[in-house]
Amino acid sequence: MAASAMSRVADWTTSLSDAQPVPYWLDDPQRPRPEPALTGDESCDLLVVGGGYSGLWTALIAKERDPGRDVVLLEGREVGWAASGRNGGFCAASLTHGLSNGLTRWPDEIAKLEELGARNLDAIEAAVERHGLDCEFERTGEIDVATEPYQAEELAEWYAELERRGLADGVELLDGDAVRAQVDSPTFRAGLWDRRGVAMVNPAKLAWGLKRACLALGVRVYEHTPAVDLVRSGPGMAVRTPYGRVRARHVALGTNIFPNLVKRVRSYTVPVYDYALMTEPLSPAQLASIGWQNRQGLGDSANQFHYFRLSADNRILWGGYDAIYPYGGRVRAEYDDRPETYAKLAGHFFTCFPQLEGLRFSHAWGGAIDTCSRFSAFFGTAHQGRVSYAAGYTGLGVGATRFGAEVMLDLLSGERTERTELEMVRKKPLPFPPEPxxxxxxxxxxxxxxxxxxxxxxxxxxxxxxxxxxxxxxx
The missing domain is CATH 1.10.287 (Helix Hairpins)
Incomplete structure (x- = not known):
């Protein structure tokens, strides 16, 4: 390695010297105190297992649909501590991990899926307003950027396809000058700006706000209460916890990558670890050097891609690229920290934004994504319809989990709805094979x-x- 290259690597790693190995979003002095753990026995109409977005939306919507329904939510650690508090805060309308993936898998119902996704994002925005969720919600949209000539050609071809299918409303194709006028990087060659289909949020504050809204509507929330097993109990179900048991008519499982209480579901997901950095706040001069006045989320168009955005206090979150699958599919806290990936991400950051040389990172963290073989959520029931589940969001769950919550509640009710009629809801992905x-x-x-x-x-x-x-x- 040349001396100049070695010096640059040293500069990149120096930028990480103060980075705390904790998620930026969770490192908040206003973080709410956890609710007490369950001790003793409880009974309810609906038991929700999991205190991430999936479980929180399910509990909230259940109470909004029927205020008289008795709802209990169990969380094994603290609300929002896992994927819901560690992600990039991109809240997308897409239910299918992007339109391209949806067109490939469900071409006959993609128009309906896009409509439902747009309505779902609007419903999230309305819930933020209705419940006063202080989560820094910004409907800025997202730009897919090309950093190579072939990517620019692919973006242009994809935009032409969207126009042909009548799906280009709210989408703008940007040439190199136009995309750099939005966010200035010497690596950007073109962009595709979805102006309405993505919002930025503070993901931990969204989870904490949903928890407060659930409590205000009468949901009983127990934290530090892992669900140990699930069994039939008379006409309903029972879930055992370390210090008690909950009997319920129905159970909704929103545990995502953690072992599902319906064991046959476990082979459908694997954990893939994703990592992110957060910079210190940019000075006005630093922010002016890159533009970014419209505060869109960004992602590049490579297979090993980066996602990046501004926080409310003008830090840059920079994540992605490495996707690490641990042999055996184990979820362990030790995998949440990976310095070799942080060093790689820091180098990529300064390649993208050389004008920010000298900026330092304040936080570096990782977490597990519940990945399934079709890269978007799947759904189902167990125990003769008494239990429903949703999982497999593959990194796009900030928005889609609200849709998944409605699906789980529809399935438990036994109703035929526009959601339960979807092929996406009725069919499962292929399971993953055993090791090796x-x-x-x-x-x-x-x-x-x-x-x-x-x-x-x-x-x-x-x-x-x-x-x-x-x-x-x-x-």
């Missing part, structure tokens, strides 16, 4: 995606085979 096949397949896919990025987007034989069987992934 899962690790080998994921590792080969990750290697192939990196090779495609290096070779102008050309997908190798393995990726083309995955595309043919419905397991292909194109970021």
């Amino acid at each position: 096949f899962a690790w080998t397949g994921i590792a080969l896919t990750k290697w192939s995606l990196a090779r495609a990025d290096e070779r102008g987007g050309r997908r190798n034989l393995w990726l083309r085979a995955m595309d043919r069987v419905g397991l292909g992934f194109d970021s």
Whole structure:
């Protein structure tokens, strides 16, 4: 390595010297105190397991649909401590992990899925207003940026496809000058700006706000109360916890990547660890050097992609690129911290924004994403319809979990709705194979995606085979 290159690496790692290995969003002095743990036995109409977005939306909507319904929510740690408090805070309308993925898998109902997704994001915005959720909600949209010539060509081709299908409303194609006028990076060659389909939020404050709203409507919330097992109990179900038991007519499971109480569901998801950095606040001069006056979320168009955005106090969150699958699919706290990925991300950050040289990172963290083979949520019931579940959001759950909550409640009610009629809801993804096949397949896919990025987007034989069987992934 040349001396100048070694110096640059040293500069990048120096920028991490003060970074705290905790999620920025959760490192908040206004973080609410947890509710007491459950001790003794309880009974209710609906038991919700999981205190992330999935469970919180389910409990809240259940009470809004029927204020007289008795609802209990159990959380094994603290509300919002896992994926709901560690993500980038991109709240997208898409229910299908992007329109491209949805068109590939459900072409006949994509118009309905897009409509439902737009309505879902509007409903989130309305709930923020109705319940006074102080979560820094900004309907800024998102720009997909091209950093290579082939990516710019693909964005133009995709925009033409959207126009042909009548799906380009609110979407603007930006050339190099236009995208750099929005956010100035020498690496940007083109962009596709979805002006309405994505909002920015403070993800931890959203979770904490939903918890307050649930409590205000009479939901009984117990934190530090893991659900140990799920069994039939008379006409309903019972869930055992370390210090008690909850009997319920119905149970909704929003545990996502953590082991599902319906054991046959576990093979449908694997944990993939994602990592992010947060800078110190930018000075007015630093912010002016990059523009970004419209505060959109951004993501680049590579397979190994970065996502980045501004916080309310003008820090830059910079995440993505590495996606780490631990052998055996274990979820462990030790995987939440990965210095080698932080160093890589810091180098990429300063390549994107060289004008910010000298900026330092205040926080660095990671967390597990509940990934399934179709890259968007799946749903189902168990125990003769007494239990429902939703999982597999694959990193796009900030918005889609509210839709998933409505699906779980629809399934428990036994109603036929516009949601339960969807093929997306009725059918499951392919499960992951046992080890060592899962690790080998994921590792080969990750290697192939990196090779495609290096070779102008050309997908190798393995990726083309995955595309043919419905397991292909194109970021």
